[in-house]
Amino acid sequence: xxxxxxxxxxxxxxxxxxxxxxxxxxxxxxxxxxxxxxxxxxxxxxxxxxxxxxxxxxxxxxxxxxxxxxxxxxxxxxxxxxxxxxxxxxxxxxxxxxxxxxxxxxxxxxxxxxxxxxxxxxxxxxxxxxxxxxxxxxxxxxxxxxxxxxxxxxxxxxxxxxxxxxxxxxxxxxxxxxxxxxxxxxxxxxxxxxxxxxxxxxxxxxxxxxxxxxxxxxxxxxxxxxxxxxxxxxxxxxxxxxxxxxxxxxxxxxxxxxxxxxxxxxxxxxxxxxxxxxxxxxxxxxxxxxxxxxxxxxxxxxxxxxxxxxxxxxxxxxxxxxxxxxxxxxxxxxxxxxxxxxxxxxxxxxxxxxxxxxxxxxxxxxxxxxxxxxxxxxxxxxxx
Amino acid sequence: xxxxxxxxxxxxxxxxxxxxxxxxxxxxxxxxxxxxxxxxxxxxxxxxxxxxxxxxxxxxxxxxxxxxxxxxxxxxxxxxxxxxxxxxxxxxxxxxxxxxxxxxxxxxxxxxxxxxxxxxxxxxxxxxxxxxxxxxxxxxxxxxxxxxxxxxxxxxxxxxxxxxxxxxxxxxxxxxxxxxxxxxxxxxxxxxxxxxxxxxxxxxxxxxxxxxxxxxxxxxxxxxxxxxxxxxxxxxxxxxxxxxxxxxxxxxxxxxxxxxxxxxxxxxxxxxxxxxxxxxxxxxxxxxxxxxxxxxxxxxxxxxxxxxxxxxxxxxxxxxxxxxxxxxxxxxxxxxxxxxxxxxxxxxxxxxxxxxxxxxxx
Amino acid sequence: xxxxxxxxxxxxxxxxxxxxxxxxxxxxxxxxxxxxxxxxxxxxxxxxxxxxxxxxxxxxxxxxxxxxxxxxxxxxxxxxxxxxxxxxxxxxxxxxxxxxxxxxxxxxxxxxxxxxxxxxxxxxxxxxxxxxxxxxxxxxxxxxxxxxxxxxxxxxxxxxxxxxxxxxxxxxxxxxxxxxxxxxxxxxxxxxxxxxxxxxxxxxxxxxxxxxxxxxxxxxxxxxxxxxxxxxxxxxxxxxxxxxxxx
Numbered sequence: 005x006x007x008x009x010x011x012x013x014x015x016x017x018x019x020x021x022x023x024x025x026x027x028x029x030x031x032x033x034x035x036x037x038x039x040x041x042x043x044x045x046x047x048x049x050x051x052x053x054x055x056x057x058x059x060x061x062x063x064x065x066x067x068x069x070x071x072x073x074x075x076x077x078x079x080x081x082x083x084x085x086x087x088x089x090x091x092x093x094x095x096x097x098x099x100x101x102x103x104x105x106x107x108x109x110x111x112x113x114x115x116x117x118x119x120x121x122x123x124x125x126x127x128x129x130x131x132x133x134x135x136x137x138x139x140x141x142x143x144x145x146x147x148x149x150x151x152x153x154x155x156x157x158x159x160x161x162x163x164x165x166x167x168x169x170x171x172x173x174x175x176x177x178x179x180x181x182x183x184x185x186x187x188x189x190x191x192x193x194x195x196x197x198x199x200x201x202x203x204x205x206x207x208x209x210x211x212x213x214x215x216x217x218x219x220x221x222x223x224x225x226x227x228x229x230x231x232x233x234x235x236x237x238x239x240x241x242x243x244x245x246x247x248x249x250x251x252x253x254x255x256x257x258x259x260x261x262x263x264x265x266x267x268x269x270x271x272x273x274x275x276x277x278x279x280x281x282x283x284x285x286x287x288x289x290x291x292x293x294x295x296x297x298x299x300x301x302x303x304x305x306x307x308x309x310x311x312x313x314x315x316x317x318x319x320x321x322x323x324x325x326x327x328x329x330x331x332x333x334x335x336x337x338x339x340x341x342x343x344x345x346x347x348x349x350x351x352x353x354x355x356x357x358x359x360x361x362x363x364x365x366x367x368x369x370x371x372x373x374x375x376x377x378x379x380x381x382x383x384x385x386x387x388x
Numbered sequence: 389x390x391x392x393x394x395x396x397x398x399x400x401x402x403x404x405x406x407x408x409x410x411x412x413x414x415x416x417x418x419x420x421x422x423x424x425x426x427x428x429x430x431x432x433x434x435x436x437x438x439x440x441x442x443x444x445x446x447x448x449x450x451x452x453x454x455x456x457x458x459x460x461x462x463x464x465x466x467x468x469x470x471x472x473x474x475x476x477x478x479x480x481x482x483x484x485x486x487x488x489x490x491x492x493x494x495x496x497x498x499x500x501x502x503x504x505x506x507x508x509x510x511x512x513x514x515x516x517x518x519x520x521x522x523x524x525x526x527x528x529x530x531x532x533x534x535x536x537x538x539x540x541x542x543x544x545x546x547x548x549x550x551x552x553x554x555x556x557x558x559x560x561x562x563x564x565x566x567x568x569x570x571x572x573x574x575x576x577x578x579x580x581x582x583x584x585x586x587x588x589x590x591x592x593x594x595x596x597x598x599x600x601x602x603x604x605x606x607x608x609x610x611x612x613x614x615x616x617x618x619x620x621x622x623x624x625x626x627x628x629x630x631x632x633x634x635x636x637x638x639x640x641x642x643x644x645x646x647x648x649x650x651x652x653x654x655x656x657x658x659x660x661x662x663x664x665x666x667x668x669x670x671x672x673x674x675x676x677x678x679x680x681x682x683x684x685x686x687x688x689x690x691x692x693x694x695x696x697x698x699x700x701x702x703x704x705x706x707x708x709x710x711x712x713x714x715x716x717x718x719x720x721x722x723x724x725x726x727x728x729x730x731x732x733x734x735x736x737x738x739x740x741x742x743x744x745x746x747x748x749x750x
Numbered sequence: 751x752x753x754x755x756x757x758x759x760x761x762x763x764x765x766x767x768x769x770x771x772x773x774x775x776x777x778x779x780x781x782x783x784x785x786x787x788x789x790x791x792x793x794x795x796x797x798x799x800x801x802x803x804x805x806x807x808x809x810x811x812x813x814x815x816x817x818x819x820x821x822x823x824x825x826x827x828x829x830x831x832x833x834x835x836x837x838x839x840x841x842x843x844x845x846x847x848x849x850x851x852x853x854x855x856x857x858x859x860x861x862x863x864x865x866x867x868x869x870x871x872x873x874x875x876x877x878x879x880x881x882x883x884x885x886x887x888x889x890x891x892x893x894x895x896x897x898x899x900x901x902x903x904x905x906x907x908x909x910x911x912x913x914x915x916x917x918x919x920x921x922x923x924x925x926x927x928x929x930x931x932x933x934x935x936x937x938x939x940x941x942x943x944x945x946x947x948x949x950x951x952x953x954x955x956x957x958x959x960x961x962x963x964x965x966x967x968x969x970x971x972x973x974x975x976x977x978x979x980x981x982x983x984x985x986x987x988x989x990x991x992x993x994x995x996x997x
Contacts, residue, residue: 013699016572016573019573019576020575020576023575023576023579024575027579037605037606037607037608038605038606040608040610041604041605042605044609085964105444111414111417111421111426112414112415112425113414113415113425114414114425114428114429115424115425118428118431121594122479125728126560128682128727128728128731129686129724129727129728129733130686130687130689130700131686131725132689132690132692132700133689133700133720133723133724133727134702136704136720137720140716141716141717141720143452152944159646161551171502179600199396202858202865203864203866204864204865204866204867205864206858206861206863206864206865206867207862208859208862208863208867209577228889240883255497268989283842285838285840285842286844288836288838288840288842289836289842289843289844289901291803291805291831291832291903292803292805292834292835292836292838293826293834293835293855293905293908294856294860294908295856295859295860295862299859299860303855304844305858306717307846308844308845308846311846325589326592327591329593329594330589330591330593330690330693332443332559332693333693334592340591340593340594340597343932344594344597350419354601356598356604357601358594358597358598358601358602361594362589362594362598364587364595365589365590365591366432366586366589366590368589369588369589369590370585370589373585390971390972390973391970391971391983392968392970392971394968395773395774395967397770397970398770398773398968399768399770400761400765400767400768400770400809401765401809403811405765405767405768429883456822474752582906
């Protein structure tokens with residue numbers, strides 16, 4: 005019997021058995037206590053609360069929401085707002101991050117140092133502090149609606165937010181959108197044709213300038229075809245405040261600015277390390293083969309750099325979405341603020357609500373991880 | 389066919405070295421660069437002078453009322469001065485603050501001890517002694533020291549307590565998680581992987597909500613959880629997962645030969661891990677671990693959302709004081725400088741550690 | 751430039767900051783000549799050949815390649831690089847492309863060849879270096895010796911007038927050095943101008959027209975292989991040969 009205990013496999017099995025038993029016992033203990041405590045406090049269980057009336061308003065929502073809507077709808081609005089701020093943040097942070105990353109590699113010493121300073125500064129200020137700074141210091145110190153900062157008489161910035169013209173979904177808008185899609189498809193096929201032609205005859209065909217021109221011209225043509233009128237509703241000052249147009253809240257602005265500036269520092273570093281990881285020898289080999297600097301970048305450096313940069317950049321996208329939860333500190337109505345915040349206060353069913361909220365983030369994270377793993381797998385095939 | 393004489397070493401031609409050459413090469417080497425340099429200088433001109441004007445030249449450093457600030461137009465550092473004690477110590481009773489100062493002094497002693505002591509065992513012992521001493525000093529309740537309840541803790545002192553406790557508790561948990569994830573035993577591995585991926589997939593704020601709202605429900609009525617304790621549990625659980633991932637990276641960097649050699653000389657699992665593998669893995673993982681510590685230090689600000697008054701929370705509270713209304717900017721700038729100081733110090737420390745340990749590996 | 755010369759280096763001086771790394775280099779290479787440059791580490795031999803295709807700049811002196819003078823003029827630099835190809839110590843194959851794509855890159859994008867023609871050219875040179883069967887693999891799947899042979903084939907696709915070799919076998923395991931040297935010996939027979947920085951004295955003895963010994967940034971001695979090894983004249987060369995040939 006003792007000999008059996010010394011057996012590796014037996015020990016491993018016993019150890020696991022003990023762990024499982026311990027875990028189950030702990031969960032049992034917690035479960036019993038929780039049920040008891042919940043009963044004591046008169047909190048309900050189950051997901052019925054989702055159909056209950058919310059009883060509060062959400063002032064910023066992409067879909068309609070009134071106090072008589074259900075908590076399920078609160079969840080939906082929160083989720084949509086999370087996705088909106090996440091998407092906007094990711095887009096802006098990528099552009100800014102790539103820009104700073106490239107500056108970081110410039111052969112101009114001053115520019116390099118400025119970019120490095122930007123990264124060092126904003127990486128070391130807690131994101132929550134940055135959000136507070138934008139919200140409490142910058143946006144609150146803007147003038148009131150009657151003295152708004154105005155741009156071209158159509159954009160107004162004041163301490164209640166940013167007001168921009170709102171387009172209506174009429175034939176012009178739809179045609180312009182359609183023409184973007186058409187342009188994209190056309191350029192895709194043009195690129196394919198150019199590649200095939202080059203393989204056959206060796207003649208290169210620069211698609212990029214035509215591509216840019218198409219992206220600019222097509223929507224313009226579409227604009228005129230569609231009736232040349234976006235049906236803009238312009239914000240106009242009526243009395244103490246504006247009506248018409250679309251109002252973007254200071255909460256959204258503060259959150260987006262802070263997230264963009266903070267996340268861009270990490271994206272810039274990822275871009276820089278990607279390009280630097282491509283060894284000097286690669287560039288020298290390309291030079292030795294008489295490739296032009298543009299060709300070197302396009303055929304040798306960027307393909308390798310992108311492979312290295314993409315996983316950390318996608319990680320940063322995830323971080324941005326998770327950091328958007330800090331909106332709870334300034335009241336932007338994304339999912340943590342309204343669902344795990346206000347709804348939870350109303351309903352009291354903390355376990356269900358927080359579990360659902362965590363599940364949302366988990367789903368986003370795990371999906372992105374799965375995509376990353378697929379990406380890494382594809383790269384591995386090529387590189388042993 | 390030919391033999392040549394020794395040629396003398398000459399100095400480089402004047403126009404290819406020196407300050408002027410450097411400026412030409414790095415700032416003005418092409419039209420684009422000239423433009424960029426001017427843009428860069430312009431940008432700096434737009435940002436730095438106005439900031440210095442506000443923060444230094446027009447600022448008021450001395451005084452005790454807000455009227456003193458109205459004289460110059462710039463930053464009102466009087467506000468910071470006035471509230472400095474609260475920013476540093478929170479609501480800690482004035483008469484007991486010497487205990488915190490003593491703790492700080494002991495910390496400096498600890499750093500010196502760690503630097504100059506040779507034996508690892510001694511270092512470990514000193515470290516534990518310091519922890520016990522710091523805990524007694526901060527909490528009190530024994531040795532004749534008055535007990536200071538955690539709801540009076542705040543400011544920078546609270547930030548440090550949260551960050552330090554977070555790291556110290558999360559580290560061993562992280563080590564176990566990393567070992568578990570690398571283990572051959574399927575159940576242990578699944579539990580660890582599930583935990584790590586779950587925690588890494590959700591924002592810290594949801595973990596803090598969970599630990600502050602849900603955790604009390606898990607235990608019978610009699611057991612109360614101090615608010616700070618709930619936050620610490622949340623933070624420790626959260627950071628442990630990230631530490632585990634960094635250590636996993638370190639473990640993966642250890643060549644299989646090390647494991648095999650340890651097995652070959654008959655070490656048990658725990659001996660192998662403790663004496664051979666982990667010491668190497670931790671050395672590799674150090675830069676990342678310091679990165680986690682820096683992130684943790686910044687994450688402590690989130691506790692203000694669940695009602696604790698860390699440095700940032702304390703500053704916000706003070707700025708809402710009806711007498712000192714309007715000086716939030718000074719407060720935030722002050723907090724920024726404090727965070728920069730700590731984060732830069734930790735980065736530099738990490739670079740020094742890397743240098744020291746680099747000589748040992750390859 | 752003299753009719754037969756393809757490289758003329760006159761009074762070349764180079765500094766890294768204030769460090770005088772190349773001192774008064776004078777070197778002439780005739781068309782079709784095989785030159786081996788050897789010397790201790792830090793003698794500047796790699797730096798010298800890297801100046802020929804402008805991977806390194808120099809501050810004083812002149813380099814003329816095939817009647818084109820190497821100055822700061824971008825057009826001239828480009829023209830020189832068209833005639834010169836380099837094989838690197840660390841191969842520098844493009845890891846994200848297959849072997850075949852590594853070779854067809856330059857013909858397709860620089861000489862604007864059609865893919866079919868470029869691939870035919872590539873296969874011709876891959877066969878020449880005995881590695882045609884690996885055409886569809888990726889660099890990381892090949893051994894060091896195989897990778898270096900691919901690198902040589904890649905340079906050949908340019909059909910360069912001059913081939914520079916920067917310690918091509920120094921990064922290889924001993925058993926793979928022979929396969930690469932064999933390829934280089936074959937190349938030498940074809941009449942292409944070759945300048946090789948190498949420690950492989952056996953190779954030098956077999957194919958070099960001239961061997962150049964560099965030390966401390968300057969050319970100390972140059973001679974035909976026979977006299978170079980049998981009658982070294984300078985003390986430094988004698989010392990160097992003792993060290994190198996002692997095993």
